[in-house]
Amino acid sequence: MQNNLGRTEFKGLGFYVPEKVLTNFEIEQMVDTSDEWIYTRTGIKQRHIAAADQATSDLAAVAARRALEKSRLLPTDLDLIIVATATPDTQMPACACLVQQKIGAKNAVAFDIAAACSGFIYGLSVADAYIKSKAYQNVLLIGAETFSRIINWHDRSTCILFGDGAGAALLQYGNGSSGIFNTFLGADGAGAELLTIPAGGSRLPADRESVEKSLHFLQMNGREVYKVAASGMAKAILSALDHAGFTLEDVDFIIPHQANVRIIESLIQKLKIAPEKVFLNLARYGNTSAASIPIALCEAVEDHKVNKGNLVVLVSFGAGLTWGASVIRW
Numbered sequence: 001m002q003n004n005l006g007r008t009e010f011k012g013l014g015f016y017v018p019e020k021v022l023t024n025f026e027i028e029q030m031v032d033t034s035d036e037w038i039y040t041r042t043g044i045k046q047r048h049i050a051a052a053d054q055a056t057s058d059l060a061a062v063a064a065r066r067a068l069e070k071s072r073l074l075p076t077d078l079d080l081i082i083v084a085t086a087t088p089d090t091q092m093p094a095c096a097c098l099v100q101q102k103i104g105a106k107n108a109v110a111f112d113i114a115a116a117c118s119g120f121i122y123g124l125s126v127a128d129a130y131i132k133s134k135a136y137q138n139v140l141l142i143g144a145e146t147f148s149r150i151i152n153w154h155d156r157s158t159c160i161l162f163g164d165g166a167g168a169a170l171l172q173y174g175n176g177s178s179g180i181f182n183t184f185l186g187a188d189g190a191g192a193e194l195l196t197i198p199a200g201g202s203r204l205p206a207d208r209e210s211v212e213k214s215l216h217f218l219q220m221n222g223r224e225v226y227k228v229a230a231s232g233m234a235k236a237i238l239s240a241l242d243h244a245g246f247t248l249e250d251v252d253f254i255i256p257h258q259a260n261v262r263i264i265e266s267l268i269q270k271l272k273i274a275p276e277k278v279f280l281n282l283a284r285y286g287n288t289s290a291a292s293i294p295i296a297l298c299e300a301v302e303d304h305k306v307n308k309g310n311l312v313v314l315v316s317f318g319a320g321l322t323w324g325a326s327v328i329r330w
């Protein structure tokens with residue numbers, strides 16, 4: 001829906017990935033796999049892995065400071081910090097509270113969003129609603145993950161896919177023609193079992209048996225997730241555009257969640273869009289879950305692939321199942 005009363009705009013972006021790089025060749029030494037298998041099935045060459053003393057809030061805090069610097073704002077200017085993450089430092093308190101303390105944003109309210117790989121898009125929708133209602137003015141939305149901590153490094157079907165990182169966006173109300181036009185969200189709990197961490201929550205609290213059975217690690221039915229991901233993202237894009245009063249022809253650039261190059265290629269085929277209009281960086285980072293879209297957006301802006309006035313669509317798919325797309329005039 002077109003909205004002439006103003007929009008939520010992106011004021012500044014920042015991202016951070018840990019220094020340590022883990023290549024496919026190094027994973028060859030850990031499980032029975034090959035660089036060739038990983039690259040042809042996923043498009044991934046390497047991923048970044050958090051240092052032993054780094055947790056999700058540490059990565060998030062670096063990305064947050066960078067986004068604040070770009071926005072020319074101080075941490076004390078922040079009214080709200082939202083962290084989208086499936087890998088908070090602890091179950092309690094929220095990762096966002098730890099980030100608030102780390103960056104010195106003492107005036108900010110802070111909470112987390114749990115929507116896995118769709119977390120950043122879900123967070124955009126929440127931030128947009130708060131900003132438009134004038135409840136909060138300076139909102140920092142962060143997608144941050146350390147999937148290396150919830151991966152079973154003996155499971156070759158999942159350990160090849162994920163990486164660690166964080167991306168942050170400073171969002172503010174703006175009266176101009178740029179900003180978020182519409183965010184479309186979807187969820188289907190019937191697919192909850194397809195991508196899950198079975199133990200460590202209230203259903204199956206940690207005990208010796210759960211640890212021995214490796215139930216605190218991510219489990220995934222890759223083939224089934226693969227089947228629904230591309231069609232879910234295609235529908236989300238079309239719905240978000242429709243609600244915003246645009247069509248695919250109006251779109252200059254698409255930034256999809258970076259899970260698997262084959263899922264993205266399938267999306268390109270389904271929508272018949274030009275491949276050069278679609279951003280890819282997963283060869284370098286793997287799937288960083290909620291961090292993947294803000295990292296990609298930040299790189300796309302820095303590389304001048306996204307320019308002022310462009311119509312950009314962000315689109316995601318993830319555990320839940322959850323999906324979403326956001327239509328933004330840059």
Ligand SMILES: CC(C)(COP(=O)(O)OP(=O)(O)OC[C@H]1O[C@@H](n2cnc3c(N)ncnc32)[C@H](O)[C@@H]1OP(=O)(O)O)[C@@H](O)C(=O)NCCC(=O)NCCS
Pocket residue numbers: 032033034037038041042117156157158160220221222223224225226229259260287317318319
């Ligand atoms: C995980 C994924 C790459 C696996 O690719 P796939 O083509 O579906 O492969 P399959 O699971 O059918 O396995 C095919 C074979 O490769 C094997 N295999 C699995 N992982 C392997 C690896 N890392 N190296 C070598 N062989 C592997 C399997 O054991 C299987 O062998 P088998 O035929 O002898 O049983 C793919 O399903 C995928 O990307 N799914 C989506 C996952 C995703 O993006 N999740 C996050 C969403 S947010």
